Structure formats: structure tokens, C-alpha cells
Amino acid sequence: MHDIRAIRDNPDAFDAALARRGMSSVSSQILALDDARRAKIHAAETAKAQQNRASKEVGAAKGRGDEAEFERLRALVADKKAEIARLNDEAQAEDRALHQLLLSIPNLPHDDVPAGEDEDDNVELRRNGTPRRFNYTPKEHYDLPAVKNGMDFEAAAKLSGARFVVLSGAVARVHRALAQFMLDTHVEEHGLTETMTPVLVRDEAMIGTGQLPKFGEDSYQTTTGWWLIPTAEVTLTNLVADCIVEQSYLPRRYVADTQCFRSEAGSAGRDTAGMLRQHQFEKVEMVSVVHPDESEAEHQRMTRCAEAILEKLELPYRTMLLCAGDMGAGARRTHDLEVWLPGQDRYREISSVSTCGDYQARRMNARFRPEGGGKPEFLHTLNGSGLAVGRTLIAVLENGQEEDGSVTLPEVLHPYLGGRTRISAEGELVR
CATH class of the missing domain: 3.30.930.10 (Bira Bifunctional Protein; Domain 2)
Structure with a gap:
């Protein structure tokens, strides 16, 4: 298993090490999955913050008798809840795909290992x-x-x-x-x-x-x-x-x-x-x-x-x-x-x-x-x-x-x- 942070920091070195094993570059595929996963996590966090703000405002709208605003905010809370669930599911799917890809990649050879095919x-x-x-x-x-x-x-x-x-x-x-x-x-x-x-x-x-x-x-x-x-x-x-x-x-x-x-x-x-x-x-x-x-x-x-x-x-x-x-x-x-x-x-x-x-x-x-x-x-x-x-x-x-x-x-x-x-x-x- 490889450290995703090390791949983010130096993808070219990662690919070069795998090339010594006769493997094609794979860092771009790894980082694409990683970026998608992180983007979904960030979007879910943003939606969660929006949901929390709307939840706080629902009571205030109800208290001042603003029924239209109350209904809008209540619908927004429900929409954000569904959006968060979807984004979390998608992030978990990206995470599983990334984990499986990393599991399939061999170890990187030590610097003193000679080049060669067989x-x-x-x-x-x-x-x-x-x-x-x-x-x-x-x-x-x-x-x-x-x-x-x-x-x-x-x-x-x-x-x-x-x-x-x-x-x-x-x-x-x-x-x-x-x-x-x-x-x-x-x-x-x-x-x-x-x-x-x-x-x-x-x-x-x-x-x-x-x-x-x-x-x-x-x-x-x-x-x-x-x-x-x-x-x-x-x-x-x-x-x-x-x-x-x-x-x-x-x-x-x-x-x-x-x-x-x-x-x-x-x-x-x-x-x-x-x-x-x-x-x-x-x-x-x-x-x-x-x-x-x-x-x-x-x-x-x-x-x-x-x-x-x-x-x-x-x-x-x-x-x-x-x-x-x-x-x-x-x-x-x-x-x-x-x-x-x-x-x-x-x-x-x-x-x-x-x-x-x-x-x-x-x-x-x-x-x-x-x-x-x-x-x-x-x-x-x-x-x-x-x-x-x-x-x-x-x-x-x-x-x-x-x-x-x-x-x-x-x-x-x-x-x-x-x-x-x-x-x-x-x-x-x-x-």
C-alpha cells in the first residue's frame, strides 16, 4: 500500500519507480480519483454548513410568522440533507476505488535495486x-x-x-x-x-x-x-x-x-x-x-x-x-x-x-x-x-x-x- 500524500507530493518520482518494474504511469489515475474524492468531501462539508445555517434560520422565520420563508428554509434543509447523503455516497465510492487501485500497485524498488526485466x-x-x-x-x-x-x-x-x-x-x-x-x-x-x-x-x-x-x-x-x-x-x-x-x-x-x-x-x-x-x-x-x-x-x-x-x-x-x-x-x-x-x-x-x-x-x-x-x-x-x-x-x-x-x-x-x-x-x- 502506498502513501497517497507521497504520490501527491511527487507523482513523477512515483511513476519513475514503477517504470523500473516495467509498469506504465499510474499517478494521474490515482490523483484523479483522489481529487474527485476530496472534491466530494469538500462539497459535502459545504452543504452541511449551509444546512446548519438554514436549520438555525427555520425557527426564526417561524417565530416572526414568515410562512413563505419558513417553507423555503425547511425545503432547503431537506434538499441539503439529500445532497449531503449523495455526496458522501459518491465520496465513499471514490475512496473504495482509490483504495482498490492502491492495493493493486506493487511496492517501489529501493534505489540500489538494479534495473532489469527478469x-x-x-x-x-x-x-x-x-x-x-x-x-x-x-x-x-x-x-x-x-x-x-x-x-x-x-x-x-x-x-x-x-x-x-x-x-x-x-x-x-x-x-x-x-x-x-x-x-x-x-x-x-x-x-x-x-x-x-x-x-x-x-x-x-x-x-x-x-x-x-x-x-x-x-x-x-x-x-x-x-x-x-x-x-x-x-x-x-x-x-x-x-x-x-x-x-x-x-x-x-x-x-x-x-x-x-x-x-x-x-x-x-x-x-x-x-x-x-x-x-x-x-x-x-x-x-x-x-x-x-x-x-x-x-x-x-x-x-x-x-x-x-x-x-x-x-x-x-x-x-x-x-x-x-x-x-x-x-x-x-x-x-x-x-x-x-x-x-x-x-x-x-x-x-x-x-x-x-x-x-x-x-x-x-x-x-x-x-x-x-x-x-x-x-x-x-x-x-x-x-x-x-x-x-x-x-x-x-x-x-x-x-x-x-x-x-x-x-x-x-x-x-x-x-x-x-x-x-x-x-x-x-x-x-
Whole structure:
């Protein structure tokens, strides 16, 4: 959500920022609605003043026996009452139209976000780790002998259709271990508060974080009106919706492991093999709610939290700064972490960490009261994957694969697996 006052003050800058996202100018449409709304409000106030004056004069006319003036004034009061009601209705309609238009407009990119249209224009910030050299052609995760018995796409298709998977045995246990490891690390080392939230939410929650009204086709809605969350960003961020918190309450840092649901609209034909792109998946999500002065430092801190998970798992990755055209609608700046997948011989996204400024807070009406008093101000919100569990599983399996068909697992997971260190070629967890 955008501050209408900022658009009034500098419409050209607003349009220029949107142009970096590949959008056409929209400030003239916004200001036309705003002007019409304000004009109707002013006209209603003027009519109200006229009504009040006429109401005062009605009694005086009656008292002096001026029946003609009495009737004229009484009719004027009635006319002004109807005029005020009409103008207020029209102003409310203009206000709703303006609100809906503002809700549909993405966040403005930060000044340091590079120009560009798509992922080809993203900028690499750094790399960590060296991709392993194989003396054979590495396989993709779903072709590994150690995995085949524990990753069943046919059973999932029978249950639910395409882009679902049934995990079992060693593969399911490693998947669970990864989520547990991520949560423990974020809670014990990064100071996040573990949180359990619903996966069904109302319209207001989806609007608050920007999934609605424009991107409803990307999510699933039940017949009773609830939405299945596409990410725990929705629930964690909305914990402060319609709140005014004390500044001393900040920062708030949450982490949750949830099932997530996405329709993958517009991704037909992409990543159809394996479990890289699923309709239902598990993700450990981080959300921070901070004072505006702290949001820049918090973005760097959250990025390091996600990077630390990959480093502990000894997975090679690179950190990318997304260009304006490749960012999500709610972000001012986004860092993507891309993990190396030897089966694909390329880096693939495993986490997005974004700072949203006050964009979501305005949509949610989430504010804080400054220390020492003063008018409440809008909070800043940030979110990031820490990490996508299924994609991390893919990376662990592919990077740990051995020529005999087994998989060597990262040392940091061994305590979560009862000391077992590998998945054998037969699909069993072994020491």
C-alpha cells in the first residue's frame, strides 16, 4: 500500500519507480480519483454548513410568522440533507476505488535495486563453497538409487494429481530432520521465536501481505472462503495487523515450519520432473517486524540467517540481488539464495529474503508508538525462507550422491538421524 500524500507530493518520482518494474504511469489515475474524492468531501462539508445555517434560520422565520420563508428554509434543509447523503455516497465510492487501485500497485524498488526485466538481469553479490567435482555424470534427485523407493510421484498422482509427492522411509526422515535442524538453528543461534500458525486464513490476511487482490490465482481458496497459505509470511506478518505496539516491543522475529500451497499458475511446463516445483510443500519461514530505522540492517541479518543454514549443510550457493523486474510485488529489495544442484549443473533458488518497508504495514494498519510519545508510525516488515525444506532435501541428496547409488548426508544432520550418516543404495539409513 502506498502513501497517497507521497504520490501527491511527487507523482513523477512515483511513476519513475514503477517504470523500473516495467509498469506504465499510474499517478494521474490515482490523483484523479483522489481529487474527485476530496472534491466530494469538500462539497459535502459545504452543504452541511449551509444546512446548519438554514436549520438555525427555520425557527426564526417561524417565530416572526414568515410562512413563505419558513417553507423555503425547511425545503432547503431537506434538499441539503439529500445532497449531503449523495455526496458522501459518491465520496465513499471514490475512496473504495482509490483504495482498490492502491492495493493493486506493487511496492517501489529501493534505489540500489538494479534495473532489469527478469532473472538474467539479477546481480551476483557473492558465492560460498565450491561445487563438487564428480568422476561420473551426477544424477538428479529422483533418479538416485537411494531415493527411488522413498519418493513416489505415481502414488501422489493417484491421490492428488501432478506436482505432488509421497515421501517415505529414509527420505521422509531426512526431510523431517532438515526442518527440525533449521528451526533449532534459527531459534537457538539466530534469536527467532518459534511460532505455530494456521494454514487457513481470511481475505484480510492475504490482502495484508499482498497476495490479494491481484494474485489470487496463485493460491487456493476453499469453498468456505478460507485461503490456504502460500507461505507462512502471511500468518506471521499479520500477527501485528491492526495493532499499535510500543517501540520497546520491537524488533519481533518469528520463525515457523508450515505446509504451503501454491497453484503454480503460469508455470506450466516448468520443472515438471521431480519435486522442485510442487503444489504442496514445506517451508521454514522467517519474518521480522522492526522499527523503520532498523530495516536495512535487518535485511542483511536475515540474509545471513538463511546463508548460515546452507553453510552448515555444506551446500555451495550464491547470493543474488534481484533486479526490479524480477522482484515479488511486495518487496523493496530481495536477496535470492541459489543452491548448487549437480544433477541440473546449475544454481537454483532455495530462499528469497525481502525487505518490504512500510508497504505491508500500511495494508495491515500495523503501527508502533514511538518512545517518548508522538503519533503512531507504520512498522517495517521483512520476510525470508529459512529454507524451503523440499528444495533443501533435493540439494542434500544431489550434492551427497555417490557413484554406488548411496547418499552421504551432512554431518550437522547426523544427531537428528540417530547417528546415521548415509542413505544406502537400497534406501536405508545407515551409519
